[in-house]
Amino acid sequence: MIWVDTLVQGILLGGLYALFAAGLSLVFGIMRLVNLAHGDLIVLGAYLILVVVSATGMNPIFAAAVAAPVMFAIGWTLQKVVLNRTLGEDILPPLLVTFGLSIVLQNALLEGFSADSQRIGFGALETASVPLGPVTVGVLPLMTFGTAVLTILVLNQIFYRTAIGRAFRATSDDATTASLMGIRPARVFATATGLAMVVVTIAALYLGTRANFDPSIGPARLIYAFEAVIIGGLGSLWGTLAGGIIIGVAQTLGAAINPEWQILAGHLAFLIVLLVRPRGLFPRGKD
Amino acid sequence: MSALLETKGLTAHYGDFQALFGVDIRLERGETVAIIGANGAGKTTLMRSLSGVLSNDPDMIHNDGAAVGALGADTIMKRGIAMVPEGRKLFPSLSVEENLIIGGQHKGGRDMGDRIDGLIARITGGDDPSALTGHHDGTGYWTLDTIYELFPILRERRNNPGTALSGGQQQMVAIGRALMSNPDVLLCDEISLGLAPVVIKDIYAALPKIKESGASVIVVEQDIGQALKVADRVYCMMEGRVTLTGRPEEISRDAIHEAYFGAAA
Numbered sequence A: 001m002i003w004v005d006t007l008v009q010g011i012l013l014g015g016l017y018a019l020f021a022a023g024l025s026l027v028f029g030i031m032r033l034v035n036l037a038h039g040d041l042i043v044l045g046a047y048l049i050l051v052v053v054s055a056t057g058m059n060p061i062f063a064a065a066v067a068a069p070v071m072f073a074i075g076w077t078l079q080k081v082v083l084n085r086t087l088g089e090d091i092l093p094p095l096l097v098t099f100g101l102s103i104v105l106q107n108a109l110l111e112g113f114s115a116d117s118q119r120i121g122f123g124a125l126e127t128a129s130v131p132l133g134p135v136t137v138g139v140l141p142l143m144t145f146g147t148a149v150l151t152i153l154v155l156n157q158i159f160y161r162t163a164i165g166r167a168f169r170a171t172s173d174d175a176t177t178a179s180l181m182g183i184r185p186a187r188v189f190a191t192a193t194g195l196a197m198v199v200v201t202i203a204a205l206y207l208g209t210r211a212n213f214d215p216s217i218g219p220a221r222l223i224y225a226f227e228a229v230i231i232g233g234l235g236s237l238w239g240t241l242a243g244g245i246i247i248g249v250a251q252t253l254g255a256a257i258n259p260e261w262q263i264l265a266g267h268l269a270f271l272i273v274l275l276v277r278p279r280g281l282f283p284r285g286k287d
Numbered sequence B: 001m002s003a004l005l006e007t008k009g010l011t012a013h014y015g016d017f018q019a020l021f022g023v024d025i026r027l028e029r030g031e032t033v034a035i036i037g038a039n040g041a042g043k044t045t046l047m048r049s050l051s052g053v054l055s056n057d058p059d060m061i062h063n064d065g066a067a068v069g070a071l072g073a074d075t076i077m078k079r080g081i082a083m084v085p086e087g088r089k090l091f092p093s094l095s096v097e098e099n100l101i102i103g104g105q106h107k108g109g110r111d112m113g114d115r116i117d118g119l120i121a122r123i124t125g126g127d128d129p130s131a132l133t134g135h136h137d138g139t140g141y142w143t144l145d146t147i148y149e150l151f152p153i154l155r156e157r158r159n160n161p162g163t164a165l166s167g168g169q170q171q172m173v174a175i176g177r178a179l180m181s182n183p184d185v186l187l188c189d190e191i192s193l194g195l196a197p198v199v200i201k202d203i204y205a206a207l208p209k210i211k212e213s214g215a216s217v218i219v220v221e222q223d224i225g226q227a228l229k230v231a232d233r234v235y236c237m238m239e240g241r242v243t244l245t246g247r248p249e250e251i252s253r254d255a256i257h258e259a260y261f262g263a264a265a
C-alpha cells in the first residue's frame, strides 16, 4: 500500500512540475526560445500574488487572477522589447540574454523583498486532505494536478482550435511566409510569451502556497521544468505533463527508498529517458 | 491615373550583391502581367520586393498612388496584395483547410495589434506603421467554399497536412491561401515549377475565374509559351534588369531570345 501511496503522491507532484514547465514548453514550441529566466519569472509571479494578497487580503486564487494580466503585459513587453531582438539563426543570444535576465530578476527581488523566505497563506486548504481510493491525498496537491491538466487542455485547445493558435503554428513553421498572410511575427511571439506568463502565474500560485519561496529558488524550478519539457518531447504539451509526472514519481520513489535520494532520482530518470529516447517521449513533428 | 501597382527604379540588394538595377514595371487594374527570365534573372527578388518581404525605399513601389516600398509584408498583404511564393511554402503544421483559412484570417482593416502599435507610435512620436492599411477590407468572392469549388480535390483532402499532398495539389492550396484575402493583386511566383503539363493546365485553368473575381495578376514564369498565352503584357528580365516589354502579339521570338539570354547567345 505504501507504494501505491508513493506513486499517487508522485503523480500529483508531477502536476506541479508540469505547471512549472508548461509556459517554457509553449514558448519553446512556438519560437525555439529557451527562457533561462523562466524559474525566476515564476518566483516573480509568486511575489506579485503575495503583494496582492497582503494588500487586499483576498483569496490567493483571486489574487492570481489579478496578477495574471499584469504578468501577461510583462511577458508581452519583454518579448517585444528585448527577446524578439535576440531571435535568429544563432541560439546563443537568447540564452545569454535570458541568463542575464535571470540574474537581474533575482537581484531585484532580493532588493525589493529581502532574502527572507515567504509563503502565500491558503488557510485550511494547506493541510486539508481527502481519501482517494486506498490512499489519502492532500487537497492542494490534487488541485495542483487538476489545474495542470486543465491548463494543458486549454493551451492545446488554443493551439489547435483558434485563430491565434493557427498563427502560432504558422509563424513557428515559417515566419516569412506567415508575414505574407498578414501576420506580424514579432506580435505573435509577444502574445505567446504573454500567454506563457499567464501560465507562469498559475504555476506561481501553487509554488507560493505549497512551500516557502525566496528570490533565489527560480533556477531549481527551471531545472525541473526543463527536464519535464525534454522528457516529454520538445513542443508537446501533453508530453510535458508526462515528463512532469515521470520526474515527480521518480522523486517520491527515490525519497521513499532514502530521503536523500529524492532530487537525485528525478535527475536520474531524466538521464535515463534522454539515453533511451534522445528526442523525448512525444516529439512534435520533424526538425 | 495611377497604376494599381508600379515600380520606379526599383533596386534590391542581398548584402553586397545587387540583384535588381532600376526595374520599372506597371500593373493596371484588370491586367495579367507575366515576368519571364532565366534562372537568377531577379524575378523572385522582384516579387519579394513587391510583397514587402524585402524592404526598399518608399518611392520605389507605388500601390494605387501610395508609396509603399518600405512597408512590411504583413501591411502590404492587408493593402490587398497577396503572394503565392516560390516553392509554395505551405505550413507543415497546418491542415489543408487551416492553410486556406490562415490566408484570410488577418486580411484587411486595422486589428487590435495595429491599434496598439498606433497608440505606441502616438505616445513615442513615431510613425504609425499601420497607417497605410485599412482601405482594403478583404471581403469578396473568395471563401472556403468558392476555393473548394475552384479546386474540388482540396475539399476531399482538407484534413490532410498541407505537405502530404502532391505538388500540384500543394500549388492549389498555395493559390487558394492567397485568394482567401480577396486580393486586388495576386503575385504568383513560378506556379508551374516542377509540375506535369496536365497539372499545369489545371492550375492555369483557374486564372480566368481569378480575374473574374476582380484580382489583377502578376505571374512569374520560366515557361515562355505559357506566359505568352495568359498575359496581357510581358516583361522579360535578365541580370536584374528589364530587357524587353510588350504585348505577346507584338514581340517576336528572336526579340525574346535576345532579351532572355543576352545578345551574344
Ligand SMILES: Nc1ncnc2c1ncn2[C@@H]1O[C@H](COP(=O)(O)OP(=O)(O)OP(=O)(O)O)[C@@H](O)[C@H]1O
Pocket: B014, B017, B019, B037, B038, B039, B040, B041, B042, B043, B044, B045, B046, B086, B222
Ligand atoms: N537570399 C539571397 N542571398 C544572396 N543572393 C541571393 C539571394 N536570393 C537570390 N540571390 C541572388 O539574386 C539573384 C536573383 O535571384 P532570384 O531568386 O531573384 O532569381 P529568379 O529570377 O527568381 O531565378 P529562378 O528562376 O531560379 O527562380 C541571383 O543571382 C541569386 O543568386
Ligand SMILES: [Mg+2]
Pocket: B043, B044, B045, B086, B189, B190
Ligand atoms: Mg525565382
